[in-house]
Amino acid sequence: MPAYDQTRARVEDYFDRTATKTWERLTSDAPVSRIRETVRAGRDRMRDLILSRLPDDLRGARILDAGCGPGVATIALAERGATVVAADISPQLIDIAQLRLPHDLQSQVTFHTGDMLDPKLGQFDAVIAMDSLIYYTASDIGAALAALEPRVSGPIVFTVAPRTPALMAMWYAGKAFPRSDRSPVMIPHAHPKLMSAAKSAGVRRMLRPVDRITSGFYISEAMELRP
Template identity: 50%
Template sequence: MATLPAPTAASVAAPTRYDAQRDKLAAYFDGTARKAWIDLTSDAEVGGIRATVRAGRERMRATLLDWLPEDLRRKRLLDAGCGTGALSVDAACRGGHVAAIDIAAGLVEIARKREPSFLGHGRIDWSVGDMLEPSLGEFDHVVAMDSLIHYRADDLVDTLQLLGRRCHGSILFTFAPHTPLLGAMHAAGKLFPRGNRSPAIVPINEQRLRRRLAGLHGWRVGRSERISSGFYTSQAFELVRR
């Protein structure tokens, strides 16, 4: 679920404001929220609010998978912020070679345990750390589902530009679209239920984001889909080569 880039030798203009968020995100997903996220991404019974979040995330994952080729054999995919690994497994079952990375070691540990014993032609390389790590190599597709929602629009676009240098096909990512409700919740610091509150989610105006993305070298926005399910609201964008 959580991953964030840090400056590397390969990053000419690394995104800003990430260092402060790194410790917050790692502490949240490996600490207070670990059990909640394990339950949320399993078949365990959850309460009403989390049930709507689970349903929304399942719909979003299905949408992103639908935007990927049905046959991923001989394709490399980066699951940036893999969490407990559901999307990585689905992509690998299509034959993809998946690099699954997350900043939360505890979630990656669960993902490894949940990996099926048989993935057909696919494979998954699990790792903990930075999605911009140069050693991860290059990819045909990159997916960042709900892993960039804690960052401002400028940082999000800078991150996509860096990912785009290592991707040949498509980049699929989600952001928290600005709505009156999300804006008010963000201002009040209450985007998650009390007791399991995450580092702040940053609502982003869709049209402003589109204008920023228009400046991405070599990329354009393709498909878009907004999914709302109770407490879950997220919007997917597809970036494709010009």
């Protein structure tokens, strides 16, 4: 997937070159600006929503945390008893996640620096991908889901940027900045186009919206493929 690979390279460069300290702070208890407080609160709510789609007792389950970042969801999954593969393209974020992982959970977590779609990661009972597909086109998301679907026996829960007036305004504003100065641009999606792209890519399960979280500058929608 050439377009997917190009976007992944831009995202990797952004997080390792520019955003590591920002995300380390945002996903901690450290003081942040009011704008980032809204993002932190929105991400906390979205993480809770995604985790609510999985059983409370995950003992015996193998879960992929795709785009694990600093590992907040990884810890929550391991605390429920899951064996977790925590994958991220950013080596620096993986380093933070490893440092934050409590000692008593370390035997349950395997970290992977690289592509979350790597088939070498094996089979899973469920996959979560929080805000790790928001930079990709509908066709790339469809292809990613098609690649994961045969390897996952249970739900695939992920987020997209919903195509709302507020988010579209932010999207166009972001495109006004010089390319060298801005983060990778989120690509907003409407449900019909995303569902069509998944079907065209060969996804067999029904793609369904779960819920939308809006918190200041954080706007994200949870979707899922469920058997």
